[in-house]
Amino acid sequence: MQGKYDVVAVVLFVEEHSLEIISQTGRKNYVREIVITDQSNEQPVTVSVWNDLSEHDCDRLNNWAAKFQVVGFTSLRTVTRRGFALSSWMSTRIIHDPIGDRANVLKEWTKTTLSTLMDRQARVLKVRYPTNDKVLLTIAKLQLRKAAMLFKIERFWIRITIPNGELDKVNAYTGCSICSKRTTVPVGTPFYCNVCRKSDCVSADRVTFKFEATDDTGTMSFTTFNDDTEKLFGKSASEICSIKNTEDYEAFQYIRYLLQTKPVLVKVGPTLTLSRNNVLQWQFKGLEIEQTTPDTNEKASLQKMDDELHELLDASEEIKYSHNNELAVFYSESESLSQAAEIANSPKKKLRRKLVCVMMMAVVNTPVKSQRKKETSLGSSSAAIPDQP
Numbered sequence: 403m404q405g406k407y408d409v410v411a412v413v414l415f416v417e418e419h420s421l422e423i424i425s426q427t428g429r430k431n432y433v434r435e436i437v438i439t440d441q442s443n444e445q446p447v448t449v450s451v452w453n454d455l456s457e458h459d460c461d462r463l464n465n466w467a468a469k470f471q472v473v474g475f476t477s478l479r480t481v482t483r484r485g486f487a488l489s490s491w492m493s494t495r496i497i498h499d500p501i502g503d504r505a506n507v508l509k510e511w512t513k514t515t516l517s518t519l520m521d522r523q524a525r526v527l528k529v530r531y532p533t534n535d536k537v538l539l540t541i542a543k544l545q546l547r548k549a550a551m552l553f554k555i556e557r558f559w560i561r562i563t564i565p566n567g568e569l570d571k572v573n574a575y576t577g578c579s580i581c582s583k584r585t586t587v588p589v590g591t592p593f594y595c596n597v598c599r600k601s602d603c604v605s606a607d608r609v610t611f612k613f614e615a616t617d618d619t620g621t622m623s624f625t626t627f628n629d630d631t632e633k634l635f636g637k638s639a640s641e642i643c644s645i646k647n648t649e650d651y652e653a654f655q656y657i658r659y660l661l662q663t664k665p666v667l668v669k670v671g672p673t674l675t676l677s678r679n680n681v682l683q684w685q686f687k688g689l690e691i692e693q694t695t696p697d698t699n700e701k702a703s704l705q706k707m708d709d710e711l712h713e714l715l716d717a718s719e720e721i722k723y724s725h726n727n728e729l730a731v732f733y734s735e736s737e738s739l740s741q742a743a744e745i746a747n748s749p750k751k752k753l754r755r756k757l758v759c760v761m762m763m764a765v766v767n768t769p770v771k772s773q774r775k776k777e778t779s780l781g782s783s784s785a786a787i788p789d790q791p
């Protein structure tokens with residue numbers, strides 16, 4: 403059912419630039435997102451504004467950070483693919499200074515609820531421009547979060563282990579290399595996938611894994627899809643399929659041991675059911691395998707190297723900007739969020755990530771460094787040798 407809606411709302415955020423999207427027929431489209439809110443719901447709503455509207459009309463809202471503006475939109479369509487959102491349509495107009503009762507009430511409301519609006523705006527900005535710092539919670543704290551405290555797009559991290567990983571909970575099957583949809587086409591064969599409709603789909607080994615995660619405070623159930631299962635097991639999908647299909651419990655024993663002992667960072671977000679009935683459920687959004695934590699001494703020396711390298715790297719613009727793709731991995735969700743994350747992270751943030759890599763290399767190289775020191779001291783003591791007969 404596709405209704406058209408006229409909406410009057412307060413603008414919380416406007417994307418800086420429009421995004422170019424090329425359609426399957428090669429047509430260029432431009433879209434820009436505006437986040438709006440009103441008194442009726444705590445969840446801000448995103449309006450995708452297309453083509454002509456994404457230019458001057460959006461530019462006129464550029465002072466969104468300085469002033470809460472009341473704006474009208476005519477004939478918006480609803481989009482439910484990613485939770486509730488609105489999109490402009492051919493007949494949509496943006497009304498910059500709407501008049502009428504509803505607009506007047508809203509204008510009054512913005513004056514009396516400034517702190518609420520600022521709070522909502524801050525949350526939107528936090529999601530649009532995330533810092534590299536993960537918000538780490540325990541399972542218990544996560545489960546205490548109330549629906550009202552959250553926005554659909556918020557993400558948290560929990561550090562978990564999987565005490566009882568079972569081979570029985572691994573699902574190995576043949577599916578599309580791009581969207582993982584099940585297929586009967588033999589592995590390795592290119593085929594037309596009628597789900598993702600991409601031209602370069604190949605039938606491939608795919609795996610999912612269902613597990614109970616735990617930290618000191620509680621347990622949660624999750625299912626990982628293909629790529630995250632590979633990350634979790636440290637094995638490729640075809641290796642995992644082979645273990646599963648041959649019921650190689652011995653090989654799985656090692657994976658099970660890793661899952662039990664090596665903490666994993668899991669990214670979770672509320673499911674979309676939140677917006678329908680306000681029951682809060684958590685959904686798996688991605689994971690990261692933690693690197694072994696360096697001990698305190700190592701940390702101290704890493705800090706020193708960090709400082710030294712910081713100066714060194716700061717001088718080199720080239721290095722600063724050569725690191726764009728790392729963040730894409732970090733925020734690898736197929737949501738527009740990754741886009742925002744990419745834009746939002748300043749070169750300095752990227753630099754820090756680079757730094758960590760260099761630091762790791764530096765730790766590996768430490769023996770060489772101390773070797774060099776020894777050489778120097780040897781050099782100075784050999785300078786004393788000529789005095790001897």
Ligand SMILES: [Zn+2]
Pocket residue numbers: 578579580581582583595596597598599600603
């Ligand atoms: Zn597919």
